[in-house]
Structure formats: structure tokens, C-alpha cells
Amino acid sequence: MTIVTRFAPSPTGYLHIGGARTALFNWLYARHTGGTFRLRIEDTDRERSTPAAIDAIIEGMGWLGLNWDGEVVHQFARAARHAEVAKQLIAQGHAYHCYASPEELEEMRSAQRAAGLPIRYDGRWRDRPVSDAKPNVPPVVRIKAPQTGETVIPDKVQGEVRFSNNVLDDFILLRSDGTPTYMLSVVVDDFDMGVTHVIRGDDHLTNAARQRQIIDAMGWPVPVYAHLPLLHGEDGQKLSKRHGALGIHEYKDLGYLPEAMRNYLLRLGWSHGDDEMISTEQAIEWFNLDNIGRSPARVDFKKLDNLNGHYMRNASDTVLAEGTLALLKSKGVAVSPDLPAKLVVAMPGLKERAKTLVELVEGAHYLVTARPLVLDDKAAKLLTPEARAILTGLVQALGATADWTASALDAATRGYAEQNALKLGAVAQPLRAALTGRSTSPGIFDVLAVLGRAESLARIADQARG
RNA sequence: GCCCCCAUCGUCUAGCGGUCUAGGACGUCGCCCUCUCACGGCGAAAACAGGGGUUCGAGUCCCCUUGGGGGCACCA
Numbered sequence: 001m002t003i004v005t006r007f008a009p010s011p012t013g014y015l016h017i018g019g020a021r022t023a024l025f026n027w028l029y030a031r032h033t034g035g036t037f038r039l040r041i042e043d044t045d046r047e048r049s050t051p052a053a054i055d056a057i058i059e060g061m062g063w064l065g066l067n068w069d070g071e072v073v074h075q076f077a078r079a080a081r082h083a084e085v086a087k088q089l090i091a092q093g094h095a096y097h098c099y100a101s102p103e104e105l106e107e108m109r110s111a112q113r114a115a116g117l118p119i120r121y122d123g124r125w126r127d128r129p130v131s132d133a134k135p136n137v138p139p140v141v142r143i144k145a146p147q148t149g150e151t152v153i154p155d156k157v158q159g160e161v162r163f164s165n166n167v168l169d170d171f172i173l174l175r176s177d178g179t180p181t182y183m184l185s186v187v188v189d190d191f192d193m194g195v196t197h198v199i200r201g202d203d204h205l206t207n208a209a210r211q212r213q214i215i216d217a218m219g220w221p222v223p224v225y226a227h228l229p230l231l232h233g234e235d236g237q238k239l240s241k242r243h244g245a246l247g248i249h250e251y252k253d254l255g256y257l258p259e260a261m262r263n264y265l266l267r268l269g270w271s272h273g274d275d276e277m278i279s280t281e282q283a284i285e286w287f288n289l290d291n292i293g294r295s296p297a298r299v300d301f302k303k304l305d306n307l308n309g310h311y312m313r314n315a316s317d318t319v320l321a322e323g324t325l326a327l328l329k330s331k332g333v334a335v336s337p338d339l340p341a342k343l344v345v346a347m348p349g350l351k352e353r354a355k356t357l358v359e360l361v362e363g364a365h366y367l368v369t370a371r372p373l374v375l376d377d378k379a380a381k382l383l384t385p386e387a388r389a390i391l392t393g394l395v396q397a398l399g400a401t402a403d404w405t406a407s408a409l410d411a412a413t414r415g416y417a418e419q420n421a422l423k424l425g426a427v428a429q430p431l432r433a434a435l436t437g438r439s440t441s442p443g444i445f446d447v448l449a450v451l452g453r454a455e456s457l458a459r460i461a462d463q464a465r466g
Numbered sequence: 467g468c469c470c471c472c473a474u475c476g477u478c479u480a481g482c483g484g485u486c487u488a489g490g491a492c493g494u495c496g497c498c499c500u501c502u503c504a505c506g507g508c509g510a511a512a513a514c515a516g517g518g519g520u521u522c523g524a525g526u527c528c529c530c531u532u533g534g535g536g537g538c539a540c541c542a
Contacts, residue, residue: 010542045541102540109539118468119538140540158471167469167538175540182542206470206537229472230535238535264478267491271479274490293479295472296535303478303492313505353504363503382502413501428501440503 003035005197007061007068008075008186010042011053014247015060017299018201018231018239021265025228026199027066028266028287038193039068043076044185060248064258065280073193075185082180082188085218086141086173094217095173097139098125099132120169123147141174145213153208156226156289163209171210183207187214190223199226199289202296226289228269229296236298243299251304255327255357257315260308268297277310309355317347324360331361333368342367346450349442366436366447371455372462378439379432383463387430391464393420394431395457404453406445413445434463 005026009019030037039061043049061068089095098121100108105121112119125132126144133139146165153161173184180188190198198208205227215222233243251261263278270293272278272286312320321343328335343350346367354360375383383391397416401408417427428444435447435456448456 008542012542042542048541105539113467116467120468161470163470169538172540177540179540181540186542201536202471203536204542207542209470227471232535234477236534267478269478274480276478276491297479298477300477300492306492309505349504410501417501423501425501432502438502442503444501 001196003030003033003196004038004194005030005035005199006038006040006190006193006195007066008040008042008189008200009057010045010048010182011050011057012045012048013053014056014249016239016246017248017251017265019057020060020064020248020261021231021268022200022228023061023066024064024262024265025226025270025287025292026197027068028283029197029199029289030069031284032287035196036069037066038070038073038195040073040075040189040193042182042185043074044079044180044182046076046179049076056247056249063252064248064261073189075189078185078189078192079180081192082185083174083178085188085214086180086184089143089173089214089217090141092217093144095141095143096126096170097130097133098142098170098172099134099137099139100124101137118167120167121171123170126170138176140172140176142170143173143210143213143217145170145210151209151212153205153212153225155205155208156224157229157292157294158202158205158227161205161209163206168209168213173214183210184214187211187218187220191215191218191220196223197226197289198223199228202227202230224289226292228292229294231268232296232298234298234300239299255359255361256304256308257311257357260304260311263311264304264307268299269293277307305355312351312354312356312360315351317344317351320347320351320357320360323357324364327357327361328364328368335368339367342450346442346446349446353442363442366438366441367450369437371458373434373437373459375433375437375463376439379437382429382433382439383466387426387433388464388466390420390422390427390430391434391460394427395460395464398448398460399457404449406443406449409448410445430463431460434460 007023007026009015027037029035041054041057043054058072086095090097108122109119121142125142145168149165151163151165151168153163155161171183172181174180208225208227212222231239233239239246259280262280262283266278266283267276270287271291278286321340324343325335325340343364346364350360350363354363394413394416397412398409401412413427413431414424417424429439432441432444432447433439435441435444435451441447451459
């Protein structure tokens with residue numbers, strides 16, 4: 001049997017981090033098993049679904065590298081098929097028309113609430129003959145769910161979850177306007193698409209019991225379920241606006257790498273012994289449904305930062321330089337013709353000090369600014385009169401260096417410090433301030449080498465003069 | 467209110483009855499490396515929610531309590 005998984009978001013907003021993890025798990029499982037991963041847009045809620053949200057989801061999936069197989073299925077386009085199944089259910093006696101008005105149902109619920117009873121449709125139209133139908137009230141179609149016994153959902157994550165059938169009610173299949181509800185649509189689409197494994201958020205666990213009623217009534221095969229515990233915010237509460245970045249697109253803008261994001265999301269609820277750094281290739285090889293944790297996980301941006309730092313250090317200098325350039329341009333920074341090449345050369349020293357692409361841009365500041373440099377406070381404090389004197393001497397010492405390479409400059413600087421009975425730091429820090437305008441930077445000899453003889457000497461002379 | 471799920475360091479987790487004086491990672495703190503900041507290396511503090519059982523033996527199994535989360539729509 002070939003395995004078919006799917007990611008089925010409703011396009012009512014951006015692709016959030018929880019949804020991204022669900023998508024990742026589905027994708028990994030399909031890739032691991034050599035199966036198929038489908039994307040289905042659940043847009044049956046016409047009020048809240050927007051084309052912009054569909055674009056955001058697709059863009060997010062693309063950035064994360066989660067490619068799906070086949071065409072994207074738009075659920076609403078299949079409404080006729082869903083309605084057809086509902087009619088079939090009625091014909092088979094598994095569903096019926098209900099003429100109760102929304103107001104009437106709300107009354108019923110508040111009465112149940114007041115009496116401390118479970119809130120559920122009481123089946124008032126379950127066995128009433130069609131002759132009782134109210135003339136001008138368009139009916140909804142409800143499933144005729146079993147009232148006794150229990151429904152068992154075998155779940156790869158949660159185990160066997162049992163629901164007493166008397167807590168399940170006759171939920172709505174078709175609205176009074178004839179459109180299908182989510183509960184019906186998912187089941188029909190999953191069946192028609194041949195979905196074998198339903199991997200989704202925990203919030204659908206109780207829905208599984210309801211959906212099972214439709215599946216059984218139609219005599220369809222029951223998919224393998226895996227309900228993932230939901231993600232929580234850093235404070236343990238449910239994810240919401242105040243937890244900062246929720247949309248996957250925000251992480252792109254914050255300068256995270258998709259491979260780091262995949263690794264991070266993977267470890268949120270899934271484990272492979274003590275392994276932490278797991279490449280996507282390795283993840284595809286190892287991923288399974290058995291090692292999914294059963295408790296909700298909190299997001300931890302510090303860990304994401306650390307992971308991203310690892311991936312950045314291992315990324316190629318040219319790729320990182322391109323990313324930095326793109327960010328620079330998007331910020332409207334003027335890019336000189338020789339910058340791309342300089343960025344690549346400077347990248348080893350830069351990437352070791354950055355955890356995100358955004359930090360990389362910040363670190364590349366010394367390559368982007370033009371003379372005379374504007375120093376930040378800490379750098380300015382380094383340039384005391386003594387320091388300026390040292391810089392003056394340095395212009396001579398460095399200027400006399402035959403070949404402008406990091407190692408030759410290293411030797412020249414150390415020689416200069418020695419001759420003047422100075423610690424290397426006493427020379428290097430003023431030099432750093434003059435060259436970069438900052439108090440921290442990559443190794444100073446590398447900075448000199450990347451900047452080149454003319455530019456370096458000019459920057460040093462600028463600050464020596466004061 | 468009713469139903470369902472969950473519970474190991476601050477966080478993510480390993481652990482699938484004895485090998486647990488509970489392991490790894492992030493974060494935190496200290497030391498080393500060192501031209502700064504990082505990276506890297508070494509080390510430290512830090513957890514089985516509580517109470518009952520079962521068992522020769524429980525972090526691992528069962529029950530209760532407590533605490534979180536989810537669901538109970540003509541939303542998905």
C-alpha cells in the first residue's frame with residue numbers, strides 16, 4: 001500500500017508555526033515512506049477564506065521547502081460531491097433533515113448548560129416524519145450517529161482513544177443552504193484523495209470520533225490517525241499574538257534559514273534518541289510516527305537561534321553572501337560593484353558571529369559604510385589621544401607592508417606593538433574602531449585584508465587625525 | 467458543566483520494570499583559547515508534580531488529586 005498524507009489548512013490567515021510543523025511531519029512521513037504528500041485548501045468557510053491567505057500558505061510551504069505532489073485541492077470546488085455523499089447517507093438511513101432553527105438550538109443549549117448536561121443536539125428531528133417539515137424552513141442534514149456503545153479511535157500518538165457514543169451527537173453534514181460542513185468535507189476528500197494517514201493537530205482528536213461516524217456509515221476504510229500535541233507559547237499558554245512571531249513568513253524576514261527551521265520544528269515533539277542536529281536528509285531517513293511525543297511543547301526562540309547559527313556556519317559563503325546582499329538591497333542600501341566579492345571573502349569571519357541573516361547584515365556594516373566612518377559610542381571611547389598616536393604610527397608600519405595579506409599584516413602589527421612595548425590588544429582595539437567603527441568585529445587582520453590597502457590606510461588615517 | 471488528551475532540569479527531550487548515584491541539547495554560570503565579539507573546548511548548578519496502590523523491585527504499570535491543553539457551532 002502506498003502511503004498518502006496531506007496537509008489541509010483553512011485559508012483564514014497566514015501559515016502559522018504550528019501548522020508548519022504539522023505540514024512538516026506529513027511531508028516527512030510521505031518522503032520517508034516513498035508515499036505521496038498532498039496539499040488541500042479547506043475553504044468551505046466562504047466568509048473567512050481569502051485568496052491572500054492561500055497565497056501566504058503556499059509561499060510559506062515553498063520557503064520551508066515542503067513540496068507537495070499533484071495539484072492543490074480546493075475543497076469548496078468539491079461541494080457538489082460532498083452534497084452527493086450526504087444524499088446517499090440520507091437514502092441509506094444514516095442521515096436526516098432537521099428543521100430546528102438556530103434560535104431554537106441556542107435555547108436548547110442554554111437549557112443544557114443550566115442543567116449541567118453535556119451540550120449536544122438532542123435529536124429532536126431524528127425520527128420525525130417528513131410530513132412534519134416546516135414549509136418555509138430550509139432544513140440542514142444531520143448524521144444519524146449511534147447512541148449506544150463506543151467509538152474507538154486508534155491513534156499512533158495517543159493510543160486507543162475511546163468515546164462513549166452517548167456524548168456524540170447528530171452533527172450537521174449539510175447546512176441549510178446546501179453547502180457541506182468541514183466534518184463531511186474532510187472525510188469525503190480524504191477518501192477520494194486516497195489519504196491513508198491523517199497527521200494533524202490534537203484539536204481534531206474529538207472530531208475524529210465524529211468523522212468516524214461518516215466513514216463507517218459509508219463503509220470506507222479508516223485512515224491511520226496521528227494527532228499531534230499542540231504547540232504552546234514560551235509561557236506555556238496557547239499560542240497567540242503576544243507570543244511574537246507566529247507566521248512562518250516572519251521567520252524568513254527575521255533571517256532564519258529554512259533548514260534550521262525544519263530541524264527546529266522537527267525536534268518539537270519528535271525525537272531520535274539524543275540527536276539534535278538533524279539534516280533534512282537524515283530526518284527523511286529517520287522520521288516515523290512512533291517517536292512523536294505525547295505532551296504539548298513550548299516554542300523556544302533561543303534554541304531556534306542556536307540551531308540557525310549552526311546551519312549558518314555550515315552554509316556556503318556564496319549562498320550566505322547572496323542572502324545578505326538580497327537583504328541589503330531590500331533595505332535600500334546602495335551596493336557597490338565590488339561588495340559581492342568582498343562579502344564572500346569576509347563571510348567566514350562574519351558567519352561565525354551571526355545567528356541570523358539579519359545579524360549577518362549588521363556584521364557586514366564595515367563593508368558597506370563609506371569614509372569617513374561614523375563611530376558608535378564604544379568605538380569612539382576607544383580612540384583616546386594615545387590610541388590616535390598609535391594609529392598614526394600604524395599608518396607607517398602597515399603602509400610599509402609588502403604584501404597585504406592577513407598573515408603579513410598580523411606580523412607587521414605584532415612587530416609594531418612589540419617595538420613600542422604595547423600589548424597587541426592596545427593596538428588592535430583602536431585599529432578595530434578605526435576600520436569598522438565598532439568595538440567588535442571579525443579578526444582584525446582579516447578585516448584589513450578584505451578592506452584592502454588603500455581603504456584600510458585611509459580609514460586609519462581618518463581616525464589618527466581625529 | 468460534560469467529554470478527551472497531557473505531566474522528567476527554566477525550555478526541548480532520552481528513558482519503553484532492575485544497567486537511573488536519571489542521559490543529551492538550548493539557556494544560565496565558571497574556566498580555557500584569544501586582538502574584540504563570537505566559534506570551539508572543559509566544567510558547574512538544574513528535573514522524575516503530589517498521594518495511594520501493583521511488584522522482590524517504579525521515572526517507567528494502575529487509580530486519585532492537582533496543574534496544563536483541546537473539544538462540545540448551520541468555524542475549520
